[in-house]
Amino acid sequence: MTNKNDIHQEFLKAYEAFSDGIFRHIYFRLMNRERALELMQDTFMKTWDYIGKKGAKDTIKSLLYKIANNLLIDEYRKKKEESLEQLAEKGIVPKIAISTEKIDIKMESEKALKVMEKLEDKYKEAITMRYVNEMSIQEMAETTGESENNISVRINRALKQLKQLLNG
Amino acid sequence: MDKTKQFISEMKKIRLTQDEKMSARTNIISHMEKNPIGDSASFLTRISQIFMPTQHRKAFIAIYIIVLVFGGSTGTAFAAEASLPGDLLYPIKTNVNEEIRSRLTFGKQSQAEWEAKRIQKRLGEIKELEQKGTLNANQIEKIKARIEKQTEKAKEKIEALKTSGDSENAERIIEKLETSLQEHEKVLEKLNDENASTQEIKETVRDLKVITFPKQAAENKLENANKKIENVQKFIEKNRDKMPEESLKQAQEKLTEVEQKIQEGTAAVTSKNFKSAFESFKEAHKMANEIKPEIKKPKDNQSFKQSQDSTSRNKFSRNDSDHK
Numbered sequence: 001m002t003n004k005n006d007i008h009q010e011f012l013k014a015y016e017a018f019s020d021g022i023f024r025h026i027y028f029r030l031m032n033r034e035r036a037l038e039l040m041q042d043t044f045m046k047t048w049d050y051i052g053k054k055g056a057k058d059t060i061k062s063l064l065y066k067i068a069n070n071l072l073i074d075e076y077r078k079k080k081e082e083s084l085e086q087l088a089e090k091g092i093v094p095k096i097a098i099s100t101e102k103i104d105i106k107m108e109s110e111k112a113l114k115v116m117e118k119l120e121d122k123y124k125e126a127i128t129m130r131y132v133n134e135m136s137i138q139e140m141a142e143t144t145g146e147s148e149n150n151i152s153v154r155i156n157r158a159l160k161q162l163k164q165l166l167n168g
Numbered sequence: 169m170d171k172t173k174q175f176i177s178e179m180k181k182i183r184l185t186q187d188e189k190m191s192a193r194t195n196i197i198s199h200m201e202k203n204p205i206g207d208s209a210s211f212l213t214r215i216s217q218i219f220m221p222t223q224h225r226k227a228f229i230a231i232y233i234i235v236l237v238f239g240g241s242t243g244t245a246f247a248a249e250a251s252l253p254g255d256l257l258y259p260i261k262t263n264v265n266e267e268i269r270s271r272l273t274f275g276k277q278s279q280a281e282w283e284a285k286r287i288q289k290r291l292g293e294i295k296e297l298e299q300k301g302t303l304n305a306n307q308i309e310k311i312k313a314r315i316e317k318q319t320e321k322a323k324e325k326i327e328a329l330k331t332s333g334d335s336e337n338a339e340r341i342i343e344k345l346e347t348s349l350q351e352h353e354k355v356l357e358k359l360n361d362e363n364a365s366t367q368e369i370k371e372t373v374r375d376l377k378v379i380t381f382p383k384q385a386a387e388n389k390l391e392n393a394n395k396k397i398e399n400v401q402k403f404i405e406k407n408r409d410k411m412p413e414e415s416l417k418q419a420q421e422k423l424t425e426v427e428q429k430i431q432e433g434t435a436a437v438t439s440k441n442f443k444s445a446f447e448s449f450k451e452a453h454k455m456a457n458e459i460k461p462e463i464k465k466p467k468d469n470q471s472f473k474q475s476q477d478s479t480s481r482n483k484f485s486r487n488d489s490d491h492k
Contacts, residue, residue, distance in 0.1 A: 006274075007205060015193060020183040027182065037184070041192040045199045052205035112178035132179045159172065166171040 011051075014060045015044055021133040022068050028116050028128050029072055039075065043068045065129070065143040115165045123158035130155050252293055252300075253307045262314060270321075276329040277337050283322035284345045287373060290315045291352040294366075298355050308365045312372075319372050339384070349373050382442030389449035390433060396456040397426055419459050426455045 022043050027036035046067045047060070116124060129135045129143075137155070141148045184192070251257040266286055270279070290311050297303040322345075330338040349370065356366040378385040404411070404419055411419075433448030 008200060011200065012193070012197070015196060019189060019192065023184050024179070024182055028179075037188055037192065040184075041195055044192075044196045048196070048200050048205070049203060052203065108174070109178045109181055112175050113182075115175060116179065127176075128179070131176045162175065163172060166175060 011044075011048060011060075014064070018061055018064055019044070022064055024132055025065065025068055025125070025128050026072060028124050028132075029121065030075065031113075031117055035075075039068070039071050042071055046071070059139075059142075061135075062139060062143040069144075115162070118165055119158070119161060122154060123161050126151070126154045126158040127162060130158075252297055253310050254297075254302070276325070276332050277334065280322065280325040280329045280338065280341050283318060283325045284341045286318045287315055287322060287345060288348045290318065291348060291369075291373075294369075295352055295355045305365070308369075312365045312369050315369055316372055319375070345373065378443060378446050382446055386433070386437060386442045386446040386449060389446050389453060390430070390437075393426075393430060393449050393453040393456060396453055397423065397430075400456055400459050422455060422459045426452045426459075429455065 019040060023036055023040040026039045026043070027033060030036050030039070043064060047064050050063065050067065051060075116127075119127065126140075129140050130137070135143075137148050137151050140151045144151070251261050266289075269282060270286075294303065294308070294311055297307060326338050326341060329335075329341075353370070356370050400419070400423060404416065404423075408416065429448050429452035433445045433452065436442070436445035436448060
């Protein structure tokens with residue numbers, strides 16, 4: 001039976017299931033934990049608003065990733081606008097490395113994150129979605145709006161680059 | 169261990185801490201509560217497309233623009249709540265506010281309750297308009313059309329509730345609606361003299377019970393019809409002397425017809441055809457109502473030899489008025 005509370009329940013279930021994945025998805029791109037946390041939260045709020053306005057045609061999972069990607073695009077745009085000089089003027093030193101993160105990350109993780117940082121953005125996304133967040137190729141295609149074929153090719157290339165970085 | 173696999177497993181360790189997860193969750197929940205699904209302008213538009221009859225759509229768009237310009241749909245929606253037929257905002261109330269609520273009401277029982285409530289609202293509107301003294305035939309027609317439409321919907325929902333096995337609540341909803349109808353009966357009755365539509369409104373709402381609970385409706389009707397017959401019989405018994413022979417005969421013939429109708433109805437009950445039983449009882453009730461035996465009018469007194477004291481005449485006229 002559908003009930004207004006059920007919609008709330010369903011949405012919170014989706015939060016439990018996908019919040020870590022969405023967080024990672026954003027985090028690996030921005031490499032800024034605090035900002036990633038904010039954007040993860042925004043992603044869920046925006047998704048809720050979207051469902052309210054347009055209803056949910058997609059699965060909630062792919063809707064979440066789509067909205068997260070849109071927020072990432074906005075974020076990149078903002079970053080471009082605020083040049084590094086401006087940041088320096090404001091007295092904010094841009095965060096470069098994982099060492100500035102508050103969370104203790106063990107050596108191995110730290111190394112791995114550094115490798116992740118070096119990956120090209122589109123490969124980062126491919127690796128994160130396919131292997132870290134364990135999405136199917138079909139789901140990835142649905143989310144990114146690209147063909148399954150394209151996705152498969154990209155995953156292959158991403159793996160190749162990853163292996164090079166890990167061995168290099 | 170494969171470096172790639174190791175890399176992936178390291179990456180999987182990156183996740184939200186318990187605190188982070190909880191605090192974001194709290195924020196999201198409060199966002200959800202502040203922005204309930206459905207409470208947005210575009211949802212309104214969507215709803216309006218679904219529910220607005222084409223001829224009203226233009227009017228709606230105009231109103232909608234006014235809504236946008238004068239700040240917020242909620243204000244208008246609230247203002248519309250108090251509107252009456254003929255008001256500018258009335259279509260917003262019935263076609264938007266109420267439809268949205270219908271849409272957002274889940275659960276068979278609440279849906280049935282809400283649809284019944286809408287009929288009650290329409291009845292209340294008639295009363296309000298009547299009290300304001302602005303009620304006209306056109307408005308009655310409009311309300312009648314809405315009541316008919318909404319009765320259909322209510323019937324659907326109540327039947328769904330009944331089929332789901334909860335006939336207890338279905339009956340309760342119908343009863344509530346009947347009480348509401350009784351409350352408004354006076355107004356409807358008063359208007360009935362000028363406009364036959366009010367009678368139809370009454371019938372429409374009444375029929376809801378017949379359709380959903382034919383058995384109870386038939387039983388009720390039978391009871392009412394019997395009461396009426398009893399009254400008529402008593403009246404005839406008491407006033408036998410004062411009635412012209414022809415009139416007495418007529419009344420008795422009619423009474424026999426009524427009793428036949430009752431028998432027809434009872435037969436239908438035995439064959440479990442409650443709907444037609446209801447119809448028969450209804451017919452019987454109506455016929456019994458129509459029996460108005462002719463009796464000596466007070467001014468005719470002198471021309472009759474029978475003595476008649478004032479007390480019996482008073483009694484008589486009291487009885488007479490009971491039968492009107």
